[in-house]
Amino acid sequence: MRIGKRHSWAWATLLAVAAGLAAAAPADDGFGPQAVPAAAQTFKVGSLQVIALHDAQYVVHNDAKVFGVDAGAAAVGELLKKNKLPDDRVTLSVNALLVRTGNRVVLIDSGLGPTANGALMASLAEAGVSPNDVTDVLVTHSHGDHVGGLAQAGKLAFPKAVIRMSTAEWTWMKSQPNSADLVKIIEGHVQSFTPGAPIAPGITSLALEGHTPGHVGYEIASGQQTLLDIGDLAHSSVISLQKPEWTAQFDTDAAVAKATRKATFGRLAKTHELVFAPHFPYPGVGHIVANGDAYTWVPEAP
Numbered sequence: 001m002r003i004g005k006r007h008s009w010a011w012a013t014l015l016a017v018a019a020g021l022a023a024a025a026p027a028d029d030g031f032g033p034q035a036v037p038a039a040a041q042t043f044k045v046g047s048l049q050v051i052a053l054h055d056a057q058y059v060v061h062n063d064a065k066v067f068g069v070d071a072g073a074a075a076v077g078e079l080l081k082k083n084k085l086p087d088d089r090v091t092l093s094v095n096a097l098l099v100r101t102g103n104r105v106v107l108i109d110s111g112l113g114p115t116a117n118g119a120l121m122a123s124l125a126e127a128g129v130s131p132n133d134v135t136d137v138l139v140t141h142s143h144g145d146h147v148g149g150l151a152q153a154g155k156l157a158f159p160k161a162v163i164r165m166s167t168a169e170w171t172w173m174k175s176q177p178n179s180a181d182l183v184k185i186i187e188g189h190v191q192s193f194t195p196g197a198p199i200a201p202g203i204t205s206l207a208l209e210g211h212t213p214g215h216v217g218y219e220i221a222s223g224q225q226t227l228l229d230i231g232d233l234a235h236s237s238v239i240s241l242q243k244p245e246w247t248a249q250f251d252t253d254a255a256v257a258k259a260t261r262k263a264t265f266g267r268l269a270k271t272h273e274l275v276f277a278p279h280f281p282y283p284g285v286g287h288i289v290a291n292g293d294a295y296t297w298v299p300e301a302p
């Protein structure tokens with residue numbers, strides 16, 4: 001899929017951030033990465049303490065170059081209007097999750113990073129967590145809005161943490177020229193795994209294929225309660241759920257991503273499992289509910 005001019009900027013920014021490079025500041029037209037105030041919301045999954053952290057907002061033009069590439073901007077605009085949203089843009093939140101389990105302090109994804117004004121470090125500070133406290137960073141996938149925060153000023157942002165991602169994702173990340181600088185910084189600290197493997201007490205990885213070659217979610221379980229961090233299985237709480245069959249340009253394998261979305265949404269709607277979605281409106285916690293052939297997002301105050 002050819003990337004439009006404006007989106008080539010957005011995409012280039014994400015990739016530059018992934019590479020740990022300072023991205024050229026765009027004209028502030030309200031699109032691209034937008035700074036947000038620090039925010040940390042603490043809740044419990046069983047006996048585990050979980051904290052939703054706000055990093056940024058990301059605003060994308062509705063021109064069918066990113067969302068609904070096969071449906072067209074008019075259809076996307078109609079859907080947005082039906083949901084009482086502006087029809088010229090799609091606003092995504094960028095959120096991360098922190099889990100305290102045993103003596104481990106586990107961060108899942110690291111946001112856009114300081115070069116894109118990500119607020120993750122300030123949100124962690126608000127939660128009383130210092131970068132040195134983090135023992136593990138779990139990566140859902142290696143796009144810049146999930147790994148950009150792994151480095152700060154050319155160094156590890158979480159110096160004592162082991163960085164974990166699936167073996168397929170780590171192999172893919174190392175093959176991406178735009179990730180080379182970040183790979184150099186993190187490579188001595190990465191431990192990769194096969195999806196399905198337990199990662200920490202109460203945290204298990206789950207293959208969610210299609211968005212990137214080794215994309216995974218993480219399930220947090222304690223007692224009778226569970227929470228699934230779905231990573232980028234879905235991007236927009238409106239478009240991805242209400243039109244799971246529409247193609248999103250972010251997905252490296254659109255057909256597999258579509259099949260994974262439909263199967264996983266179906267399962268989550270049946271189990272009524274609590275979900276954390278990094279790109280849904282902050283804090284990104286709620287349920288996926290079946291609605292005919294599609295789904296809707298029901299946020300829940302954590």
Ligand SMILES: [Zn+2]
Nearest residue numbers: 143145146232
């Ligand atoms: Zn993302």
